[in-house]
Amino acid sequence: MPKPVSSYSFHKSERLCSKKLIEALFGGGHKSMSAYPLRAVFMTVEDAVGEDEAPVASAAPVPSVQVLISVSKRHFKHAVDRNRVKRQLREAYRLNKHLLLDKIGEGSHVVVAFIWLSDEHFKSSVLHAKMRKLLLRIGEEH
RNA sequence: GCAGUCGUCCGGCUUGUCGCUGGCCUGUUCCGCACCUCUGGCGGGGAACGGGCGAGAGGAAAGUCCGGGCAACACAGGACAUCCCGCUUCCUAACGGGAAGAAGGUCGUGAGACUUAGUCAGUGUAGAAGAAAACAACCGCCCCAGCCCUUCCCCUUAGGAUGGAUCGGGGUAAGGGUGAGAAGGUGAGGCAAGAGCUCACCAGGCGCACGGUGACGUGCGUGCUGUACACUCCGGGAGUUGAAAGUUCGCGUAAACCGGCGUUAUCAGGGCUGUCCGUCCGAGCCGGAGGGUAGAACGAUGUGAUACGCGUGGCAACACGGGUCGUGAAGCGGAUGGUGACAUCCGUUCUGGAUAAAUGACAGGCACUCCUUACGCUUUGUCUUGGGAGUACAGAACCCGGCUUACAGGACGGCUGCAGUC
RNA sequence: UGGGCUAUGGUGUAAUGGUAACACUGCAGAUUCUGGUCCUGCCUUUCCUGGUUCGAGUCCGGGUAGCCCAA
Numbered sequence: 001m002p003k004p005v006s007s008y009s010f011h012k013s014e015r016l017c018s019k020k021l022i023e024a025l026f027g028g029g030h031k032s033m034s035a036y037p038l039r040a041v042f043m044t045v046e047d048a049v050g051e052d053e054a055p056v057a058s059a060a061p062v063p064s065v066q067v068l069i070s071v072s073k074r075h076f077k078h079a080v081d082r083n084r085v086k087r088q089l090r091e092a093y094r095l096n097k098h099l100l101l102d103k104i105g106e107g108s109h110v111v112v113a114f115i116w117l118s119d120e121h122f123k124s125s126v127l128h129a130k131m132r133k134l135l136l137r138i139g140e141e142h
Numbered sequence: 143g144c145a146g147u148c149g150u151c152c153g154g155c156u157u158g159u160c161g162c163u164g165g166c167c168u169g170u171u172c173c174g175c176a177c178c179u180c181u182g183g184c185g186g187g188g189a190a191c192g193g194g195c196g197a198g199a200g201g202a203a204a205g206u207c208c209g210g211g212c213a214a215c216a217c218a219g220g221a222c223a224u225c226c227c228g229c230u231u232c233c234u235a236a237c238g239g240g241a242a243g244a245a246g247g248u249c250g251u252g253a254g255a256c257u258u259a260g261u262c263a264g265u266g267u268a269g270a271a272g273a274a275a276a277c278a279a280c281c282g283c284c285c286c287a288g289c290c291c292u293u294c295c296c297c298u299u300a301g302g303a304u305g306g307a308u309c310g311g312g313g314u315a316a317g318g319g320u321g322a323g324a325a326g327g328u329g330a331g332g333c334a335a336g337a338g339c340u341c342a343c344c345a346g347g348c349g350c351a352c353g354g355u356g357a358c359g360u361g362c363g364u365g366c367u368g369u370a371c372a373c374u375c376c377g378g379g380a381g382u383u384g385a386a387a388g389u390u391c392g393c394g395u396a397a398a399c400c401g402g403c404g405u406u407a408u409c410a411g412g413g414c415u416g417u418c419c420g421u422c423c424g425a426g427c428c429g430g431a432g433g434g435u436a437g438a439a440c441g442a443u444g445u446g447a448u449a450c451g452c453g454u455g456g457c458a459a460c461a462c463g464g465g466u467c468g469u470g471a472a473g474c475g476g477a478u479g480g481u482g483a484c485a486u487c488c489g490u491u492c493u494g495g496a497u498a499a500a501u502g503a504c505a506g507g508c509a510c511u512c513c514u515u516a517c518g519c520u521u522u523g524u525c526u527u528g529g530g531a532g533u534a535c536a537g538a539a540c541c542c543g544g545c546u547u548a549c550a551g552g553a554c555g556g557c558u559g560c561a562g563u564c
Numbered sequence: 565u566g567g568g569c570u571a572u573g574g575u576g577u578a579a580u581g582g583u584a585a586c587a588c589u590g591c592a593g594a595u596u597c598u599g600g601u602c603c604u605g606c607c608u609u610u611c612c613u614g615g616u617u618c619g620a621g622u623c624c625g626g627g628u629a630g631c632c633c634a635a
Binding site for chain 2: 008009010011015016068069070078079080082083087088090091092094095113124125
């Protein structure tokens with residue numbers, strides 16, 4: 001089911017949109033770690049293939065990692081600045097996600113939320129390094 | 143040339159690699175359906191993963207300050223309340239918007255900028271200061287009468303004259319240190335003392351005539367005249383909510399439990415905001431505790447770019463309108479009303495736009511602005527080459543018209559001031 | 565995104581358009597042998613900026629910051 005590692009695409013299905021999953025992630029049972037200016041909150045979910053997924057299993061395979069990116073209005077007042085940071089983070093994840101995908105086994109997937117902590121902008125090269133560090137650690141601990 | 147002012151417009155371009163959103167075309171695999179037929183063929187549909195093509199933020203997308211479209215509130219209406227607007231004319235679907243204009247004030251040498259307002263009929267209020275905030279009273283001034291005193295006339299009394307004190311009656315919008323404001327201001331006459339009481343000039347109001355569509359202006363007449371605010375009055379206008387509106391599909395408890403009101407009625411409750419009336423709906427409604435769901439679609443985004451000349455507006459930059467040719471591209475095209483969002487109808491077709499929220503990330507080049515130790519010179523420059531730094535304000539969330547606020551840099555035209563040359 | 569509200573000493577709150585008030589805290593002084601209590605005094609550009617007004621914390625524009633509500 002996992003796609004080839006060489007793909008750098010980032011589809012809608014890889015984004016975390018389900019309200020239930022988001023509430024479960026922040027409600028409890030999560031682990032977190034931070035590499036300033038980032039903080040990652042993540043959780044492993046067992047795939048419920050057995051019961052209700054069976055009739056439509058062929059329709060929508062769930063990717064092994066789903067990601068949420070959050071930049072609070074408290075850190076950047078203007079929408080332009082928030083969009084800038086989100087785009088940087090999205091690119092950082094997109095180009096480095098294979099580091100995590102290689103570590104995920106069959107039958108479960110990982111839900112991650114990246115939360116921005118700083119009040120200032122960073123260079124993209126710095127963010128790429130931090131993202132790589134976080135993804136490797138998540139791969140070890142999930 | 144420098145500085146300024148008003149108006150209008152623009153607000154980066156490009157290459158490479160990797161991506162995002164949705165559209166069209168297409169390939170592979172899988173799914174289920176219909177038909178012909180029977181290990182298959184074929185048609186349209188769905189899902190996953192690919193390929194190709196072209197598209198994808200603003201002048202303010204922002205603030206949410208006005209106005210409109212759109213949607214819901216079953217549906218007529220009336221009275222009162224409440225709220226908004228307020229120089230004139232025009233533009234406009236509408237507006238607290240715009241254009242032109244009139245009167246006053248402030249700032250600027252100037253071009254210009256900013257700003258004010260219906261009423262003057264009525265009612266109320268005006269801290270502190272001040273005699274008093276317009277009713278009156280007080281100090282002061284003046285007149286009249288009484289009584290007392292002084293001096294003079296007189297032989298004396300009485301009486302008369304002059305001056306003073308006091309009490310009583312009256313006249314006093316001049317004067318009384320204040321104050322934003324003191325009976326419109328200044329001057330003269332007049333008076334017992336004073337006063338638009340009278341006169342001249344000035345400011346304003348009212349009436350008439352003339353000019354102007356009008357705000358107003360000019361002339362004549364008229365003694366009509368304190369300031370500010372609120373209420374009142376006059377004219378015009380406003381139903382409320384706000385796309386998380388609303389419509390549809392799906393999932394799920396539950397025709398469950400407790401309390402109150404009501405059940406064909408002078409009737410609980412509800413309905414276009416507040417109150418009242420009227421009218422309509424009406425068999426359920428309100429509260430409590432506990433529980434279920436919290437997904438999807440529609441609403442919702444299409445109406446071209448460029449070039450050319452034409453018309454209208456403008457001094458112009460430019461804007462708007464409909465038209466034509468060529469090129470690229472192709473789902474919209476036409477009619478009526480509207481600037482437009484939109485509404486109605488016809489034909490043809492299914493269309494760009496997300497929803498934890500796309501329109502990008504990284505690297506290079508160009509352009510522009512600023513800085514500069516360096517380089518070059520028939521030219522010594524606001525020059526050339528090189529190096530460095532910077533490139534604003536800011537991101538659609540139903541749509542449209544305005545306003546306000548933010549903004550690196552640039553373009554065009556009108557006008558003003560200063561300096562210089564002829 | 566769409567609605568709505570607030571801003572006053574360090575903190576919590578008052579204030580008809582007319583001298584910005586009260587309580588607590590802090591600091592200084594006085595009292596005491598010393599400390600506390602008590603007493604006296606001090607600490608404010610009423611968020612910023614224009615306007616209306618003789619006069620604005622209050623009324624009216626425009627900004628800034630913070631908060632609340634609506635699946």
